[in-house]
């Protein structure tokens with residue numbers, strides 16, 4: 649079964665063709681990130697307008713890349729939530745039109761479920777159940793992936809998402825936007841013990857996460873140095889910060905693996921590209937005898953293939969979008985598209 653998959657929840661427009669959930673036939677992507685850089689963050693209207701400009705060409709490009717025609721498309725999958733609403737609506741409208749014109753099923757896909765499915769492409773043997781750490785610009789969740797379409801949240805952030813925190817700190821340190829990757833690079837040559845940063849523990853919800861205290865502690869350090877006119881120790885700050893974020897994420901993910909007893913852990917989302925988090929997860933999983941699944945860097949960020957993969961499993965589970973399918977800025981991962 650060949651699915652045309654559409655992703656437009658933030659600043660990447662992506663269209664992919666995926667066969668039977670695991671085989672990527674084509675993966676085309678266009679990003680408006682360069683246009684957002686001068687504003688230090690994504691400007692929703694610009695993102696939406698760029699999606700409208702490129703989405704049809706990307707679909708044409710995907711068909712060409714795969715050597716297929718429109719008649720080969722068996723279904724259309726699309727991110728319907730969560731995301732910037734204007735951006736999501738562009739993808740939903742396009743996917744709906746294609747499905748209607750071709751007379752094929754329309755499959756709504758939750759964006760974070762899509763991120764989780766990136767691992768099905770990268771690791772053909774991976775099947776639920778497993779625990780998944782989902783860390784991106786908009787999400788920080790520890791998810792119990794009980795089945796391909798059956799998920800429960802074990803822990804989540806109470807304030808900022810991990811990626812949001814990376815971006816904010818990087819911007820204040822003058823590393824540009826999006827800041828996760830340059831901050832990661834700066835951390836390579838730094839001392840992770842140079843600064844003492846807070847670690848949070850929430851007794852009543854030990855798997856929940858919080859980044860606001862860490863963000864404030866970092867901002868105070870940076871502002872103090874700036875006020876005194878001192879040069880910022882960028883690498884040491886970046887290394888100490890990366891270690892603190894990793895300490896927030898890794899032990900809780902391992903605890904979730906023990907709590908569920910699955911013995912399998914995956915990590916997904918843009919922040920899953922972080923080298924410190926990857927290294928710490930690898931070491932912790934090895935020590936605890938847990939199998940670890942991480943997508944390659946190109947599948948960590950937003951892409952169409954992950955939506956095509958999850959779309960296939962949603963299709964098998966009977967998920968169908970009606971012609972009244974809408975887009976949503978927020979939607980819990982455990983819910984179906986019709987549930988409020």
Ligand code: KG4
Nearest residue numbers: 784785786811828832918919921922949950
């Ligand atoms: O998954 P993604 O592409 O988009 C969302 O759905 O949010 O994630 C983007 C986030 C940004 O906050 C970016 O700074 C962060 O992922 N990121 C990283 C790294 N590469 C990207 N954060 C930390 N370390 C990295 N190497």
